[in-house]
Amino acid sequence: MAETNFRKAIRWMVLVSNDQASLEHGAEDVFRKFQEEIEACGLSEEVSLTTISDVGSREDLPLVIVYPDAAVYGPVIPEDVHLLVEEHLVKGKIVSRLLAMMHEPSPDVAWLHSRQGSLPAQKRIVLERAGMIDPESLEDYVLNDGYLALGKALTQMKPAEVIAEVDKSGLQGRGGAGFPTGRKWSFVVSAPGDPKYIICNADESEPGTFKDRLILEGDPFSIIEAMTIAGYAVGARESYIYIRGEYPLAYQRLENAIQQAEAHGLLGDHIFGRNFNFHIHLHAGAGAYICGEETALIESIEGKRGMPRARPPYPPTFGLFGKPTVVNNVETLANVPPIIRNGADWYHQFGSPKSVGTKVYTILGNVNFTGLIEVPMGITLREIIDIYGKGMKNGAKLKLVQTGGSSGSIVPASMQDTPMDFESFRRAGASLGSGALLVCDEHTCVVDLAKVLMQFFRFESCGKCTPCRIGTQRSYEIICRISEGKGLLSDLDMLQRLGEYMTEVSNCGLGQTASTATRDILKHFREEVEAHIVAHICPAGVCPVAELSPA
């Protein structure tokens, strides 16, 4: 390994918010004061001082967050800094007088805040380091087991052994489809064609999903390391990270991580001094939901409209520039280094036998606590809502949960005890999808929800194939009609049929799943939809149903 001067472990990490509003309220002075005080107390070696920009819209800016306690202070003025350094950093006591109200935490702060023991069953593999290390420091990453896996793979394992280990771990793709990762890699190895490519799919555009963003922002080196391992395993020298254009911070962090890894001989030519070369290109998208579909993503990298290809052939045989290509989701890749480091047997202790490992979920909607969690596979919705969501907001009743973003299933409250793993959900006719859990209370109208979802697909359909292009438009028109109280009962059959056509004959996952929510709503909440049509009533009081004229 390149000689880096690894000093002793950092004891505290101090983050000062530096978004626009914080800067207006003197965040810069607070930061400078921290620099002075930390220096004055001789703590420079043990405290990592850095900034955080995404703390959401708040009144109490600037915020100062101190890890590992995850104490959030705000608003902090320069005069407070001396006390904070003295009490918290020197004596290790939280200054409760200066703590911020955490009633509306931003996603970053929220899940970091929760890390200190308040959420018992969380098991972090993927998010192990996120929030605990300085994401811009290779040093921090290496001090926390970083690059052990790549070192082990390159020095002790043959490429085939790496694939065998990943295969044995049972790791399944976390992008939504759940395809076994090891098998995908071995397809690429045996596919004829050279060069081979690795692509990290970081085009996380499923509404409600931001797990990949937090992995990339919090632990970017882990993805660089995982891709390098994948490259070694399948014999690829070139790779791409396709990151959506809406994630500027994640882009910067990755750019920095790639530069640092290259500077230390962990990426580029002769990695670890061996005869193994691997390069990563960082490629930003420009706003298109469809580019999360792997062949559309490949087209987009090739400088075209992001329209999915006809398959087969699939990317493992005919991918980027027509060459064998591995496309893996960010979360999938993040599982690879711990598996290589600790072995497949270790990985099997998490989750259920058929769905191994953990899953990262985002909890959203009408719960008291929104944010990101990583839990073992097989946990139930009831547990997630009660333990991690801290119950329903305002004590309202749970009506439904949409799992997996806009293309995901609608799970009614009656099914909330189904274990959440690939197997059980498949049996229940639902999909786990991307891990977004949109919790809706009794004030949600299913017709209104279906309308918003179909509007989304109508807007995002790339227009290449007819069933999707026309089907989403027609479905949207019908749902609009129903929500205005002008629908007919026969519309429901039409809606159902359109959905079936789209599912059966659309070219890609977008069209195939666009009607999932509508189908589930008709299955579980048909009476409510019919109420709009027959009685011109929106039971939840949301839809603008035409009022009945007094006869």
Place this chain on the structure above:
Amino acid sequence: MSAEVDQLDIASVVDKAIGEHGATRDAVVPILSEVNRAFGYIPAQALPEIRRRIHEPEEGVFLADSHLFSVASFYQMFSLRPLGRHVIRFCEDAPCHVMGGRLVIQTLQDELGIKPGETTADEKWSLIMTSCLGICGVGPVFIVDDDVYGNVTPENVHDILARYQ
């Protein structure tokens, strides 16, 4: 916003983008992004300029202006016409909708007097619908230029807009 963009400016922006991303097929979207960032939109004159500079003879790729136009018109972050001085991007997907986004977008439209996709007559504001911004934990969310606002309510829309000149 002046509709006239200097050809020299375009050439230098394209030059810089190609210097950074290369002149290959996989640089098309990044180059368009740089142009869009520099001018706030992609001026029509930029397309032939990019076409002239990108070629990959061994792959037999011929990049026509129409190809570049088709790419530029596909992605939501690109605009083919000038936008207002401030651009509001609003996410109307289900997570934000469930948290009250419907009333927020209505308030935005009322305050600005424009519909999604339009620009105000004084060219101060453009309102654009965007898909999920990935900050759903604090929905409803919108972005003004590069500033992110979360937990927005109809009541604080006015105050947020008042921050911009």
